[in-house]
Amino acid sequence: MPIVDGKYKANNKEPRVPANEVPADIRSKNFEPVDTGYTTENAVEEANRCLDCKKPFCVQGCPVGINIPEFIRHIREEDMAAGLATVRESNMLPSVCGRVCPQENQCEGSCILNKTGDDPIAIGQLERFLGDMTPSIGKAPVCKPKNGKKVAVIGSGPSGIACAGELAREGFDVTVFEAFQTGGGVLTYGIPEFRLPKEIVKREIDGLKDLGVTFEYDAVAGRLYDADDFFGELGFDALYLAVGAGLPKFLNVPGENLPGVFCANEYLTRVNLMKANLFPEYDTPTKHGKNVVVFGGGNVAMDAARTALRLGADTVTLAYRRTEKEMPARIAELHHAKEEGVRILELVSPLEFLAGDDGFVQKVRLEKMELGEPDESGRRRPVRIPDSEFELDCDVAITAIGTNANPFASMAAPVNLNEWGYIETDEDGRTSNPRVWAGGDIVTGAATVILAMGAGKKAAASMTKALLDA
Numbered sequence: 001m002p003i004v005d006g007k008y009k010a011n012n013k014e015p016r017v018p019a020n021e022v023p024a025d026i027r028s029k030n031f032e033p034v035d036t037g038y039t040t041e042n043a044v045e046e047a048n049r050c051l052d053c054k055k056p057f058c059v060q061g062c063p064v065g066i067n068i069p070e071f072i073r074h075i076r077e078e079d080m081a082a083g084l085a086t087v088r089e090s091n092m093l094p095s096v097c098g099r100v101c102p103q104e105n106q107c108e109g110s111c112i113l114n115k116t117g118d119d120p121i122a123i124g125q126l127e128r129f130l131g132d133m134t135p136s137i138g139k140a141p142v143c144k145p146k147n148g149k150k151v152a153v154i155g156s157g158p159s160g161i162a163c164a165g166e167l168a169r170e171g172f173d174v175t176v177f178e179a180f181q182t183g184g185g186v187l188t189y190g191i192p193e194f195r196l197p198k199e200i201v202k203r204e205i206d207g208l209k210d211l212g213v214t215f216e217y218d219a220v221a222g223r224l225y226d227a228d229d230f231f232g233e234l235g236f237d238a239l240y241l242a243v244g245a246g247l248p249k250f251l252n253v254p255g256e257n258l259p260g261v262f263c264a265n266e267y268l269t270r271v272n273l274m275k276a277n278l279f280p281e282y283d284t285p286t287k288h289g290k291n292v293v294v295f296g297g298g299n300v301a302m303d304a305a306r307t308a309l310r311l312g313a314d315t316v317t318l319a320y321r322r323t324e325k326e327m328p329a330r331i332a333e334l335h336h337a338k339e340e341g342v343r344i345l346e347l348v349s350p351l352e353f354l355a356g357d358d359g360f361v362q363k364v365r366l367e368k369m370e371l372g373e374p375d376e377s378g379r380r381r382p383v384r385i386p387d388s389e390f391e392l393d394c395d396v397a398i399t400a401i402g403t404n405a406n407p408f409a410s411m412a413a414p415v416n417l418n419e420w421g422y423i424e425t426d427e428d429g430r431t432s433n434p435r436v437w438a439g440g441d442i443v444t445g446a447a448t449v450i451l452a453m454g455a456g457k458k459a460a461a462s463m464t465k466a467l468l469d470a
Helices: 040-047 068-076 080-088 094-100 123-131 158-169 198-210 227-231 264-272 299-310 331-340 449-469
Strands: 150-154 173-177 214-216 238-241 261-263 291-295 315-319 343-345 348-355 361-374 380-384 390-393 396-399 436-438
Touching: 040 068, 040 123, 068 080, 068 123, 080 094, 080 123, 094 123, 094 198, 094 449, 150 158, 158 173, 158 198, 158 238, 158 449, 198 214, 227 238, 238 449, 261 264, 264 299, 264 396, 291 299, 299 315, 299 331, 299 396, 361 396, 436 449
Parallel strands: 150 173, 150 238, 173 214, 238 436, 261 396, 291 315, 291 396, 315 343
Antiparallel strands: 348 361, 361 380, 361 390
């Protein structure tokens, strides 16, 4: 620890400790993690850059309010157990969030060092470092005595997990109902192994089990159970809906139903959850294209493009109707994709998929775009350029242009929906049904893991107050 005149003095003028990344030519050929994480030496060195601000803007930038200066201070003092305990007071998924959160727009984006011209502290890397030490130094948080109340959580994605963990710590009996055969939601089926290893997700889920949370898999709420069942025979006092926004959006152009044209949800689920990359060892096939085109510019598009590379594609093209500057993907994901060989094709929009003699997609017909005036998102609206059509070879095409609300939301419990099918709630996640709360993507639309977790925590606090004060 840098000490000057008996006081800590930050090494903030030192460069940020870089991530330990596997070279692109190696990692693009396998599903092993791209970033192997900080060593203890790396973590302490980076922690020594922190100014230990009196007014930590980084905490304000964190949707779950982690006491970031405190856990960094513990790393600096090499008391990793205390650092991990500090993180887990606010975040039950540090290994996950350290890997997939858009820190550049949240905690790190709020770091005061951005204003001094220095590199912001690598808060995500430090959080991940502590989270990954859970097996050796982690302890289950202390739970309050059982209060006799039961809560059902529908969905085991980030929002559901966060809500379940908070409620368990408050002494509730919590059961999570998950439609799939394993937990994690989008963390499991949506994010590739090279970005978020599934053993990490399993470990975080197991941590909830240590708190007494029960998981019911292959349980489709709205089909097997509805509100009458939850509040009747099953005896629950409240319900939290965290079913996500997993209904894919489509391009709605001719030929989109051709064999070889996938939505990213299906493509990634086949690989991430059902191990299509290991076919025939696992019995889920998918087409391993040689010339793959992915439509979209977000994190899901990056995941699909980088997955296609690892499945043996010769060329992967990311086609986007705006420019690279407007892409909503994390900077790190775009950087990694380009390093690995993904080609970026800006300012184009698909018009039609064309079949070959075998009936499978063979080409896509595109038109060029230019940027016009800003739309409601603040980004400049793409405008078609007349007579600019051209064709691009592809034997696999993947659409990753966003998702819509999960239709099971209204089947699980009677609640008010908005015009787009998302659940309407108050600021604490309470729906029009006083016994039902909701949060995550089914309320906000597709957003980040940490924002969904923040919604789960806020709803849990509201449920605790409502149920225990009743």
